[in-house]
Amino acid sequence: MPDTYYIVPQEKHDNLVKKAYLTRGYNADEAAAGARFCSAAAWYGIRTHNAIKALHLDEIFGSKVGRWKPGVKIEKLPSRFAASEIWNGHFKLGQAVAYEAMDTCMKLADKYGVGMVSVDNATHYLWGGGYVMDVALKGYFAYTNCTSATSEVVPFGGRTATLGTNPHSWGFPTQEAIGFPIVIDWATSTVAMGRVQQFKREGKMLPPGCAVDAEGNPTTDPNKAVALLPFGQHKGYGLGLIDELYAAFTGGGLPQIRGTALGDPKEKRASTFFFQVMHPDAIKGNDFALGRTQMQNVKAIIADILGHGNEKCLLPGQPEANWGALSKKYGGLLFTAAEIGELNHLAKECGETPWNVADFKAVTV
Amino acid sequence: MPDTYYIVPQEKHDNLVKKAYLTRGYNADEAAAGARFCSAAAWYGIRTHNAIKALHLDEIFGSKVGRWKPGVKIEKLPSRFAASEIWNGHFKLGQAVAYEAMDTCMKLADKYGVGMVSVDNATHYLWGGGYVMDVALKGYFAYTNCTSATSEVVPFGGRTATLGTNPHSWGFPTQEAIGFPIVIDWATSTVAMGRVQQFKREGKMLPPGCAVDAEGNPTTDPNKAVALLPFGQHKGYGLGLIDELYAAFTGGGLPQIRGTALGDPKEKRASTFFFQVMHPDAIKGNDFALGRTQMQNVKAIIADILGHGNEKCLLPGQPEANWGALSKKYGGLLFTAAEIGELNHLAKECGETPWNVADFKAVTV
Numbered sequence: 263m264p265d266t267y268y269i270v271p272q273e274k275h276d277n278l279v280k281k282a283y284l285t286r287g288y289n290a291d292e293a294a295a296g297a298r299f300c301s302a303a304a305w306y307g308i309r310t311h312n313a314i315k316a317l318h319l320d321e322i323f324g325s326k327v328g329r330w331k332p333g334v335k336i337e338k339l340p341s342r343f344a345a346s347e348i349w350n351g352h353f354k355l356g357q358a359v360a361y362e363a364m365d366t367c368m369k370l371a372d373k374y375g376v377g378m379v380s381v382d383n384a385t386h387y388l389w390g391g392g393y394v395m396d397v398a399l400k401g402y403f404a405y406t407n408c409t410s411a412t413s414e415v416v417p418f419g420g421r422t423a424t425l426g427t428n429p430h431s432w433g434f435p436t437q438e439a440i441g442f443p444i445v446i447d448w449a450t451s452t453v454a455m456g457r458v459q460q461f462k463r464e465g466k467m468l469p470p471g472c473a474v475d476a477e478g479n480p481t482t483d484p485n486k487a488v489a490l491l492p493f494g495q496h497k498g499y500g501l502g503l504i505d506e507l508y509a510a511f512t513g514g515g516l517p518q519i520r521g522t523a524l525g526d527p528k529e530k531r532a533s534t535f536f537f538q539v540m541h542p543d544a545i546k547g548n549d550f551a552l553g554r555t556q557m558q559n560v561k562a563i564i565a566d567i568l569g570h571g572n573e574k575c576l577l578p579g580q581p582e583a584n585w586g587a588l589s590k591k592y593g594g595l596l597f598t599a600a601e602i603g604e605l606n607h608l609a610k611e612c613g614e615t616p617w618n619v620a621d622f623k624a625v626t627v
Numbered sequence: 628m629p630d631t632y633y634i635v636p637q638e639k640h641d642n643l644v645k646k647a648y649l650t651r652g653y654n655a656d657e658a659a660a661g662a663r664f665c666s667a668a669a670w671y672g673i674r675t676h677n678a679i680k681a682l683h684l685d686e687i688f689g690s691k692v693g694r695w696k697p698g699v700k701i702e703k704l705p706s707r708f709a710a711s712e713i714w715n716g717h718f719k720l721g722q723a724v725a726y727e728a729m730d731t732c733m734k735l736a737d738k739y740g741v742g743m744v745s746v747d748n749a750t751h752y753l754w755g756g757g758y759v760m761d762v763a764l765k766g767y768f769a770y771t772n773c774t775s776a777t778s779e780v781v782p783f784g785g786r787t788a789t790l791g792t793n794p795h796s797w798g799f800p801t802q803e804a805i806g807f808p809i810v811i812d813w814a815t816s817t818v819a820m821g822r823v824q825q826f827k828r829e830g831k832m833l834p835p836g837c838a839v840d841a842e843g844n845p846t847t848d849p850n851k852a853v854a855l856l857p858f859g860q861h862k863g864y865g866l867g868l869i870d871e872l873y874a875a876f877t878g879g880g881l882p883q884i885r886g887t888a889l890g891d892p893k894e895k896r897a898s899t900f901f902f903q904v905m906h907p908d909a910i911k912g913n914d915f916a917l918g919r920t921q922m923q924n925v926k927a928i929i930a931d932i933l934g935h936g937n938e939k940c941l942l943p944g945q946p947e948a949n950w951g952a953l954s955k956k957y958g959g960l961l962f963t964a965a966e967i968g969e970l971n972h973l974a975k976e977c978g979e980t981p982w983n984v985a986d987f988k989a990v991t992v
Contacts, residue, residue, distance in 0.1 A: 376711055418940060500811035512910050545876050571786045
């Protein structure tokens with residue numbers, strides 16, 4: 263069913279978001295990174311991780327509860343490794359840390375072919391796909407993983423949630439070949455806990471393979487679901503474990519109590535981030551068939567994958583690219599009336615005049 | 628049901644495998660790498676990728692059909708990137724290339740924190756888990772992916788196989804913490820085509836989510852299955868696509884005709900390999916809770932994941948470690964009588980006296 267959206271000028275949105283971060287004590291750079299991120303999320307249609315979610319997370323996990331530290335400086339630890347940096351985030355705003363980390367990775371990749379930054383004492387960076395897409399659009403391969411703010415996923419065969427929904431995000435610079443970067447970006451649970459709650463509200467049963475009950479038995483009843491299952495059984499479990507292992511070697515704490523006040527007060531309970539960028543020239547073998555350039559080869563291979571009767575298949579990143587094209591067409595960020603209502607809570611918080619939907623042009627999408 | 632295995636001394640096995648490779652024209656180094664790999668596969672219970680499979684692949688895709696090139700030299704291309712190498716494998720034996728690539732990655736990681744090698748014109752390296760386990764046992768993080776020899780997997784929502792089963796393998800140096808390295812290693816299809824054929828032979832139906840029929844509709848009938856599905860729907864599809872994208876940027880050819888003689892003769896149809904190693908010190912934040920060392924932190928986190936009622940969950944790499952413990956206990960490689968029968972075909976091929984199962988000690992496992 264088509265929805266009605268209101269076209270909000272990007273600058274108007276960004277100014278509000280900046281002001282919201284400033285009001286909560288963040289400095290100008292942090293507020294700018296926060297706004298840049300929320301703007302990209304809205305532009306590409308990532309409605310689960312736009313400004314509403316970003317500022318809400320700051321409320322429940324962040325500056326409002328004293329966990330995230332506005333204005334704090336990233337501490338860059340000494341490292342004997344030329345292509346790697348390790349940072350103590352000291353609970354600086356996740357979006358600011360993530361953009362800076364990716365910038366650093368790109369500089370390292372320019373020199374070494376590959377560069378990486380690991381961040382201990384990190385907060386929440388929201389939508390990992392946003393960072394890898396940004397880097398891919400600049401011409402590089404990008405990867406990031408992080409441990410989630412809380413643990414909601416059981417290990418394969420388990421009954422208690424001791425893993426985060428631990429996402430992975432990969433970006434590939436395919437825009438010259440197909441018009442947009444391929445962005446592979448998802449959590450390692452089959453669905454998010456928010457989805458389970460939605461099914462509960464709507465009185466619907468879950469698809470199989472999403473959740474377990476208190477005894478660890480698979481359930482499709484959202485009322486009995488207490489924890490999420492990894493997607494793809496042991497394979498998704500392995501992928502969720504990867505984030506915990508990166509975190510464990512970097513400095514993360516016990517996953518079961520992450521984001522909580524449970525257990526020994528001396529245990530750490532923050533997330534960690536990992537970022538990596540590769541230069542496409544660093545993996546280029548210069549022996550492409552039929553004299554193709556690297557990008558022509560990428561184009562030919564993607565065309566082959568989506569050929570032969572597979573023309574209706576989507577590429578990861580296509581939905582984001584489609585929404586971005588809509589935003590471009592309408593010259594602004596598309597929000598529903600309900601979303602504008604939420605954004606007006608932010609406006610109120612920072613003493614701004616609330617927006618009136620009647621002031622924006624409406625479109626049906 | 629317990630099986631009977633015969634304990635074959637590792638040296639006896641390795642000598643046979645070396646001789647088999649030498650008989651097919653491979654040089655001493657290649658034969659040694661081939662034997663080392665098959666020995667590790669058998670030691671860790673990887674019965675799908677032991678010497679029988681390795682030499683069989685060489686028969687159908689390799690030196691016997693003129694595709695793999697015994698004795699050829701790896702060409703190391705010039706690179707302006709200090710932490711990255713790009714090699715033209717010129718169809719050298721996969722195991723020899725993979726071991727050398729991982730050695731190079733470790734040296735690069737010692738200096739740069741991370742190192743990578745991409746290989747164009749590659750063959751088949753069999754069990755990616757073997758290489759990452761080997762590197763993890765030396766104390767590093769390891770990752771590899773490759774494109775499969777042929778394409779058997781449909782993109783999510785598609786009907787024609789245009790993706791390989793494209794595996795990913797990650798190894799983590801957790802042996803000090805838990806006694807063995809965590810090894811996450813699998814194909815991106817739900818099951819292998821061999822499994823579909825097994826169900827067909829046995830007259831059993833497939834589990835849902837494994838295969839599609841000629842129209843691209845999901846089927847559980849192995850007689851109707853013509854192509855495999857990615858595991859975990861769009862998520863496994865994304866992971867399978869990653870290998871194709873690495874290959875596309877490196878120099879791989881059109882996936883649909885990979886490993887075949889179809890299409891334009893000038894198209895490439897080989898696999899590509901990608902290897903990456905990270906030094907664990909390069910991601911170490913030195914702020915572990917309760918004064919733990921990095922390894923103590925890893926141990927605490929893994930114990931937390933497998934605690935709280937999750938004690939029966941397996942870690943990836945545990946089955947391999949268990950089989951390795953059996954091999955150690957019995958002081959040799961465990962083969963069934965049927966496997967020894969297969970190995971005797973190799974013995975015959977290289978003019979060796981066939982083995983007699985009665986000469987080996989039998990154990991029931």
